[in-house]
Amino acid sequence: MMVNKIAVIGAGTMGSQVALTLAMHGYTVVLKDISTVVLEAATRRIKSDARMLKMLSKSALTPIDDHYADRITCTLEERLLEEVDLVIENIPEHWELKKQLYQRLAAICPAHTRYAVNTSCIAITGIAALLPDPGRVAGWHFMNPVYSKELVEVVRGLHTTDENIQWTLSFLQSIHKRAVVVEDAPGFVANRLSHLLMNEAAFLVQEKVASPKDVDLIFRKGYGHAMGPLETADLIGLDTVVNSLNILYDSFQDPKFRCCPLLHKMVQGGLLGRKSGKGFFVYD
Ligand SMILES: NC(=O)c1ccc[n+]([C@@H]2O[C@H](COP(=O)([O-])OP(=O)(O)OC[C@H]3O[C@@H](n4cnc5c(N)ncnc54)[C@H](O)[C@@H]3O)[C@@H](O)[C@H]2O)c1
Numbered sequence: 091m092m093v094n095k096i097a098v099i100g101a102g103t104m105g106s107q108v109a110l111t112l113a114m115h116g117y118t119v120v121l122k123d124i125s126t127v128v129l130e131a132a133t134r135r136i137k138s139d140a141r142m143l144k145m146l147s148k149s150a151l152t153p154i155d156d157h158y159a160d161r162i163t164c165t166l167e168e169r170l171l172e173e174v175d176l177v178i179e180n181i182p183e184h185w186e187l188k189k190q191l192y193q194r195l196a197a198i199c200p201a202h203t204r205y206a207v208n209t210s211c212i213a214i215t216g217i218a219a220l221l222p223d224p225g226r227v228a229g230w231h232f233m234n235p236v237y238s239k240e241l242v243e244v245v246r247g248l249h250t251t252d253e254n255i256q257w258t259l260s261f262l263q264s265i266h267k268r269a270v271v272v273e274d275a276p277g278f279v280a281n282r283l284s285h286l287l288m289n290e291a292a293f294l295v296q297e298k299v300a301s302p303k304d305v306d307l308i309f310r311k312g313y314g315h316a317m318g319p320l321e322t323a324d325l326i327g328l329d330t331v332v333n334s335l336n337i338l339y340d341s342f343q344d345p346k347f348r349c350c351p352l353l354h355k356m357v358q359g360g361l362l363g364r365k366s367g368k369g370f371f372v373y374d
Contacts, residue, residue, distance in 0.1 A: 095173055096174060100181040115264060121163065172200070176203065176261075189220060205217075206229075208231060214247035245274050285338060286346065289331075291318070292320070320370040329357050332354060
């Protein structure tokens with residue numbers, strides 16, 4: 091598998107985890123963001139995640155060596171993208187932001203670059219249409235936390251070639267991930283289902299039918315889920331959940347995806363979940 095340089099674009103919740111996962115498997119990564127503050131926070135998070143993974147090494151999917159940090163270059167500089175073989179993109183779930191980024195990547199990345207779009211809901215075919223060779227684009231929907239979730243939902247856009255799907259499966263195997271390939275539709279499989287659940291859980295809290303703690307307890311102890319829907323929403327980031335619901339609503343024009351007003355209000359008030367320290371629950 092000839093991949094010398096990988097760019098992970100966006101160093102937030104997902105990008106920082108994807109970068110560490112790649113470095114843990116020996117890949118050299120350029121982690122690119124547009125904010126110094128974000129890159130500093132990502133460096134701290136990568137260090138503390140690596141420490142935690144070392145402590146849990148028996149239960150983690152992959153052992154971690156001491157040199158992972160040397161393989162990650164955090165940068166604001168676009169020129170480091172000029173020679174990359176693979177881009178794994180993790181910027182916010184906003185069509186306009188993604189569109190601007192891919193138009194720029196089309197101008198600066200080499201012709202042989204492959205593109206992995208880590209999106210929750212945005213159609214892969216639309217993104218691929220922004221690039222000179224749409225066959226080299228596929229959706230790689232990583233699960234959060236990336237280190238401990240084995241599965242990646244791989245999305246085949248209208249133009250994604252079979253060769254690119256096969257290459258993707260081999261690459262993901264090299265980082266100990268198991269892929270399920272699905273066709274391109276907003277939200278794919280995972281988020282089309284999970285966002286309905288998280289949204290309805292928020293409606294239950296808004297209507298005061300139950301507290302967040304009790305909603306989640308019913309799912310953990312009643313249904314045996316590892317996490318409740320509201321804890322999951324906090325982990326993803328409530329801003330990302332709201333953006334994803336809006337995309338599902340716009341794409342399907344189906345009222346079942348209308349976003350719960352409580353979620354909107356929490357995002358407006360800066361309650362984003364884990365990433366801001368408070369959402370449905372409070373975090374250290
Ligand atoms: N959070 C999750 O659990 C989760 C899971 C799977 C997929 N996703 C998807 O992954 C993507 C990223 O989500 P996230 O939760 O990490 O978001 P996030 O808001 O935590 O991070 C996004 C980062 O992208 C940066 N950014 C914005 N524009 C940029 C640009 N032009 N170039 C470089 N960096 C830029 C921001 O500064 C920010 O640090 C989204 O499309 C989301 O839907 C999220």
